[in-house]
Amino acid sequence: xxxxxxxxxxxxxxxxxxxxxxxxxxxxxxxxxxxxxxxxxxxxxxxxxxxxxxxxxxxxxxxxxxxxxxxxxxxxxxxxxxxxxxxxxxxxxxxxxxxxxxxxxxxxxxxxxxxxxxxxxxxxxxxxxxxxxxxxxxxxxxxxxxxxxxxxxxxxxxxxxxxxxxxxxxxxxxxxxxxxxxxxxxxxxxxxxxxxxxxxxxxxxxxxxxxxxxxxxxxxxxxxxxxxxxxxxxxxxxxxxxxxxxxxxxxxxxxxxxxxxxxxxxxxxxxxxxxxxxxxxxxxxxxxxxxxxxxxxxxxxxxxxxxxxxxxxxxxxxxxxxxxxxxxxxxxxxxxxxxxxxxxxxxxxxxxxxxxxxxxxxxxxxxxxxxxxxxxxxxxxxxxxxxxxxxxxxxxxxxxxxxxxx
Numbered sequence: 001x002x003x004x005x006x007x008x009x010x011x012x013x014x015x016x017x018x019x020x021x022x023x024x025x026x027x028x029x030x031x032x033x034x035x036x037x038x039x040x041x042x043x044x045x046x047x048x049x050x051x052x053x054x055x056x057x058x059x060x061x062x063x064x065x066x067x068x069x070x071x072x073x074x075x076x077x078x079x080x081x082x083x084x085x086x087x088x089x090x091x092x093x094x095x096x097x098x099x100x101x102x103x104x105x106x107x108x109x110x111x112x113x114x115x116x117x118x119x120x121x122x123x124x125x126x127x128x129x130x131x132x133x134x135x136x137x138x139x140x141x142x143x144x145x146x147x148x149x150x151x152x153x154x155x156x157x158x159x160x161x162x163x164x165x166x167x168x169x170x171x172x173x174x175x176x177x178x179x180x181x182x183x184x185x186x187x188x189x190x191x192x193x194x195x196x197x198x199x200x201x202x203x204x205x206x207x208x209x210x211x212x213x214x215x216x217x218x219x220x221x222x223x224x225x226x227x228x229x230x231x232x233x234x235x236x237x238x239x240x241x242x243x244x245x246x247x248x249x250x251x252x253x254x255x256x257x258x259x260x261x262x263x264x265x266x267x268x269x270x271x272x273x274x275x276x277x278x279x280x281x282x283x284x285x286x287x288x289x290x291x292x293x294x295x296x297x298x299x300x301x302x303x304x305x306x307x308x309x310x311x312x313x314x315x316x317x318x319x320x321x322x323x324x325x326x327x328x329x330x331x332x333x334x335x336x337x338x339x340x341x342x343x344x345x346x347x348x349x350x351x352x353x354x355x356x357x358x359x360x361x362x363x364x365x366x367x368x369x370x371x372x373x374x375x376x377x378x379x380x381x382x383x384x385x386x387x388x389x390x391x392x393x394x395x396x397x398x399x400x401x402x403x404x405x406x
Contacts, residue, residue, distance in 0.1 A: 002172040004034035007162035011179045012236040013082050014044035021236050023093050035130040039140045039162040042078025050078045068113035076150045079139035086137050097135040103144030109151045116151035121168040156217025163220040167227030174231045176216050181235040182243035183215050185404040186266045190392045193405040199244040199251050201349050204264045207381045211345035212269035263348035263402040268395050270388055273321035274338040274373055278311035288312045294327050304376050313374055342391035345383050352379040364401035370394050
């Protein structure tokens, strides 16, 4: 029997009504003759009793001195509570179920507590339980070290757990259930007529996720892409199949899914600062090396990088801008910082080699009197930096220009 991995996020598990819908999705999969592995996140969001952020606040309010190893022990509790709760509900619905921690499910990681990486997955126990007729519930976001210590996988870890298990089990699909009906062409809180996408490529969704779309974590997509496992991003609150994420070749092979749009979606990322460092004379030919090496040494992530003979320009998150400025000044340079900017991204696998896309972007923003502070591009994405108070207007203008509402 084919295997289906279903991952349910915190909002899908936070209320009795939502959990009842989760049971229905599991029942539907069983009726379609799938063997089902269910990956669960901690229930709810910050402020709710078992949410990950609530557990972190418990640490902060009690001295904030808990070592990383013990912190992972605490954070693992949220998913364990979810798994036990769902096991109880499935049993009550007449469905045989077994709950496993990440470690019990065979997920072995390195020992980087708080941001561990999966080293290997032994699926033998899961397969045995599936073949015995059980639904297997696995705690997301966690694994174990070779010494059997709990580890957590960092933000988006439950998505990564799901796709990694899907890859190891050679699943038919990995279904990521959220509170929205698939992946949309833009954030519906900004663009009222944003439309759900029937399909996107791994590359496109990776770019959307890296650039602010929060439906699925990019690391999870990369795991699925390497294994060639299709992902479906679905809503817990709907029976729709949502958005299919697969390789471009697979999507092109489905004649029903062919579309002729160059652009797939618009993403945005607020709260970034533009940093410009200009050479004051002709003696600092290694200035860019000094600047970027210093950023790396202080673990400051840089983005939107432009290097020219006269200097460098790049962006950092607003919350580290003061630190970045201090570091650059310590090197003897005078940086110019523009805080409160936003990165807006135009994403589409069909843009590569197509002339005129940048002209459309410039024209759309110029019509709205939105200045472009900086830009960069790859074969599937064009990024523009705009003042933060123009971000929403920029997203709407670009969404309209590329007719993504149609």
